[in-house]
Amino acid sequence: MRRAATSWMIVAAAVLCTLPLARAARVGERAPDFSVADTNGKLEKLSDYAGKFVVLEWSNRGCPYTQKHYNSGNMQRLQRDWTQRGVVWLTVISSAPRKQGYVTAAEENSWLKQINGAPTAVLLDPAGTLGHLYDAKTTPQMFVINPQGTLVYDGAIDDKPTTDRADIGRARNYLSQALEEAMAGKPVSTPTSRPYGCSVKYPGTWF
């Protein structure tokens, strides 16, 4: 009897643990809540930012597509512009240990200083839990959550899926467009797009 109860509890625990992964975030639906430590050791909870726009940016500084937007200063500019307008910008690093883009909190903080980065916080997700919860596939990949907690954008940063910095000037920035429209109370005209970039370096994947 005792053994049966234990097995039952193990099954229940397994089910509970897999539940959040069963269904990834989807545009138009409630953005799943999370609680993940940032590079300053603070727990960042989505629900703490209710009432504000939240941007999630998947990042991997070794990825040439991420580098396109950081080496040009484009990403830092977006971070600065939008946080100044009250947006909470959370950069997420889901690279597993020993994989490209994996960093410790200290390494990330010193790099942020060096590149003049301006996100609200950088979330460390080496187990890929948050990445899988939002089904992030590439770096970069952008999500926008509105003040009511609904996911209103999921996709690419812009419409030029290349590593060429020269393309930034001629690109339509989907993230800014989504934020502008949503802030003006309009529906987001491009609520999803195919994200482009390197695959997120989750644990257990070989590329």
Place this chain on the structure above:
Amino acid sequence: MFAFSRRFALPLTILLLGLAFATTAAAQSFTVTHAKVSLIAENNSLQAGQTAWVGVLFDLEKGWHIYWVNPGDSGERPKIQWQLPAGFQAKEIRWPTPVRLGAGTVIDYGYEGRVLLPVPIQVAADYKAAKPVMLSADIRYLICREVCIPAKAQASLSIPSTNASNAAANHELFRGTFDNSPKAWPGGWKAQVSDNGGFLLLSLDTGTPEPHATFFPLEEDQIDNSAVQGVTPTPRGMQIKLKKSDQLLKPIGTLKGVVVLGQGRAFEFSAPVEGKK
């Protein structure tokens, strides 16, 4: 262990220093691209006004891959910019059958090993075989293993070439590539696609039960690339169940792609989607 260390310390140090130096030298000289890229022609001669097959041949280092026309969840297709003599015109790449790459929730479509991307080239109407012509191309491609590297290559080819043995081998490479490329949908076969909400159901009638199939979508973002494709053989073909992409907001009018039923049995697929959208 200690004795071993003492005995080998000096040679080991020299070896390590040498390795460190070699690594630095390689990194400084140019980007290591993990691929050999060249231009080859199917035939060692050209006919005025006709189509000639010319291709970009990638010899990829083990473990590295490049991408199909639809790269899947990540990656980018190779791009070719041609420099051709006046009156010559390059058309679209005829993409060979890709393979599924990756694991987990990120699935890409591409190529490993040796891959030829054939391109039909329209030869100028006033072409005269008197002297060799030079065809050149700038090739930009993303090459990935665990990491991705954007790479560039410059390749050129003179036709006719003086190397006759190469010419025969190249001809074989084109034959092999065409054998492994999607063929037109056979006339007697039927295909239907119905939309049941979350899934697309492809019903194929090939006249015989088909146990295996893989579908490669031509358009990005129509199906969930990482979802398992459910294959059910039927007396006259099969059914393939494809999960629709979460990023899909507009209904799919026509589903286009490549259906692979086995080695050398890849077919171009295109069918209107019926049922609720």
